[in-house]
Amino acid sequence: MPATAAAEAPPSAPEKLAARLSSGEAGESLLTALREIKNQIIGNRTKKLVYLRLHAVPRIVALLSAPSSPPPVIVQAAAAVGSFACGVEEGVRAVLDAGAVPHLTMLLSHPDAKVIDSAARTLRIIFQSKMAPKYDFLLEENKAFLLSLLNSTNENITEFAASIIAHSCEKPTEQTSLCDAGVMQKLVYLLGGSTNQRDTCLDAISAIVRTNSDAAAKFISIGNGKAFNSLMGLIQDRYPRTRLLACVCLITVERAFPVYFQEMQIKSKLIVILLDLIEEAGRVGDDAPFVLKGLIEESEELHRQALSVTAAERLCGYMRKGKAVLEARRLEGILLVLGELSSKLEQSRAKLIELQVPTLVIDLLKHDCAQVRTAACCVIKNISRSLKNLCAGRFGTESTVMPLVQLLCDSSTSVQTSALDAICNVAVNLTTKKSVLLQCGGVSTLSQLARSMHSEVRLKSVRALRNLMFLLDRKDKDFIFTELTASTLTTLISDPDPLVQEQALALAGNFVDGCGDSTKYIFSEDISILNAVSRQLKSAGSPGMCIQGMSFLANIAAENDLHKDAVMDCILPVSPDLNISTPNSFLVNFLQSKERLLRLSSLWCLVNLVYPNHKNSLRVSALHSAGIISQLKTMVNDPCLDCKVDPFPLKEFTLRS
Template identity: 30%
Template structure:
């Protein structure tokens, strides 16, 4: 990259002529917005300390220079955690906080607030500075659009936007109970409730988000918010219930989120019917949206229905389970336009699993609905969902066992549909992964070792591989588990299986067939048996395999052979 023009722009920041500085800052701004490479370049040229100096030494600094410098700092903050760390290292946060004072130019206040919003979006950003000096008071003042004395329509719109930024910053800075208390003491509740009826959707959404976080797990503040009257004398809850019917999915989500947090704080017990008939169905409907709304909706739904059997049943009845299960199994399928490639698929999957775990934590309906459906496609999705749930929510293993899940999965292993058979054996394999011996015994009591042996020799290679993986998981990691496998299959049968699979043409089958340290460690006598059967030589030959995983497993196995 030719960096001469960028170095020149950087040098022009030292010009005594404010017009030259502003021109250079605009050039830099236009180059870095949305361009990580250019941002990295300017950071490497040590631009941040120079930008910060425009705020620390205010004498003789043109306001336009500060406005443009704040915009550039904000653009750097949108570049990710490393950039935010660079801004913090060079002391950019405090000068920006000083810029949000009402005595400054409204354009500078807006630019600084926008930069602070980007900085505080980073989870690792230090929030302590905002609670120092008068910065929190300044933010609360900015929640009122009239505080900037707008005269024209354009100025009024800009003032509301600044209020939106202030509310967003507050929402990101109330992570602890102590922070909640400080924000409430500064007078946030009346100002945020007033913003709920300002008529500008983005500002209303920001106010709802801030109120949601201020009452999270805080019954006292939840009740205080409910008792705060708006300028129209309407109850905040009624305002939220009106906003949840807005045509904007984002407005629906943040309204539902705020009402959910108030409900969880036991602040609106008299509105339980509204929660059941309005908030919950809205969240389920939002699962059909795309992008960030769909990503966050399962998380809010999980929080709403947690520990409440009636709401969990309502979620089942609303069809939430199949939608959430579909996210878990198909979220990465980019061929289907329903799935948004711009979203965070891992986060959506995580939130969907969280919601599924919440739905099935207390209700039998939630646990049984996936597997007992008459549709083969639904059963496939159910099995695939269980694969994920039992891995990421280990308490669900016991719940699935208690609700007859093992027996149902074993039944599906016998299906004529190969995909369903595969998903069922996959779910059983995950169920015994790192499980207690009692769970492994329950699985094999239902499945039986003869059936497992048949699956290991199945004509479908994928089923063979998952069945072998199940066998590996059964044999890990306690001596008792290993003995049960030898007892269940018989030593000769087990040796035959290992020998057969090590000769397979399929690399995945070979990897599953290589004896693991957990098995070899159980008894020197068995290692000698394997050596006599020629397994050591077979494993040695695999040290030259093209597949790195095969070589690594072979190396590990040989290290165990060498100990006897």
């Protein structure tokens, strides 16, 4: 028979309790009210918000410094303030606005040990928030105060000191100043304390060594490598949180002082530990994949290493097992690791395909959380960055393309842009089958997005259309062009963003490639497109833009005389008054450019202009008088083989002149 609970008094209403704080009550009654408020708000977000609206925080903070407050009242008040600052942003703000930090700091030298304890604990909680004030370590008195805190025997105080460092130490001067003051040794010593203290100290050490090679070297040298060895021990600690923080700290040291980590061994160990941590419950497991992604970022060697310790298998297995129940943040993290793994090595992509990651990831494109959708797009983008898989038509299928196209209308811009990235890759159709993108409304959505206010969205949609346009048959090219319209393309060529200009010109180049009668579109609307191209080339913007512009002109110049003359007008505009060509055509500059591709595309344009009847004296003499022919002569010994040998008609062409 279970024991019966004693009758408990019903809790008082927040309004009444809050009123009792300011009605000048003292003694037992005040203490009871404070205690009850504290017990109502701890763990209870809703109640915290209720008391915040009742402006209870400033009244409680005032009790911290009131000369009449006896220690038990201060202890309860400090605990309540700490709870307000825990987990609720509005609460932290209220506590800071009420000026709690200086009051609490004063209390650290209170005669009552319980007061010190609760003040230190509350300060530590406050400094765990990003909103806490930054501490100026360069002030001597602050530094001395910090050192006195670190020397305390009270763990709440030392933890507070470490939290200040973890929160505030950012600039190299601050890092150096703390190192010089012996703070690092102190923190290393404190690593030997309780779990909580150790965790905070690991955070603080990471803050001091972050991107600072001197500080990292100092850490490594402490006690002839003893500190480093104890850190190596902590990455295998019993407590998952300690393991994670130790991994972060070690990675930070490695980033700051890479020479010390030439061997793969440590990094390989870190990968294995982080993979294990992903299976831990709570925040540790949620944060672990992000740390792992940071570790292997941009390193083919570490990607290979991760593959060799079956990272792909483990991550997939874990995701498959827990897809329905996994926290969104953890799912996002795992996807980001998979995306990172497949960003460089074909071997990784093959592995992920073998593990059927694409099927898993496509499901997640419909996940409720925007960050998960973004990360899923990133995986598809990176796995599909593979010529082999594109040739096999693996990603052009309806099941991949349709959900991606749907994401183009997502309410989150980051989802939109990452879906565009993925579409850019899957749009490259190297199979004989017709691209799904042409059939599912994708072209019309991409054309709309090409008119977006966001330059990133414009850029990526134009790039996707450019890739889609590549090697299409005439009918489909015309379809895309009609959806996009000549006027939009003209606007895009003159876009304020040079990257958009480049992609728009490349899109135009792909459109007129192997063109037949496609150029009729280019000559529509008073040759506005050609005018725009000519204007951009004259302004000599980015080399990328010029290369694409010249390729576009080269493609047009491959057609009949009418086209060739139009291109001539582009490169040698006729001055209306004097009826002579402007002497220094941009083409001369292009032919002298350091950019090999720019010289090459310019040459091709010239070749196409004079081919097949290079004896057509009109065009040749115009080029001659513009100084282009003499420029060509200097290129007989061009360092680039393509520019020198190819195209063969140049030889005759230059000899004749």
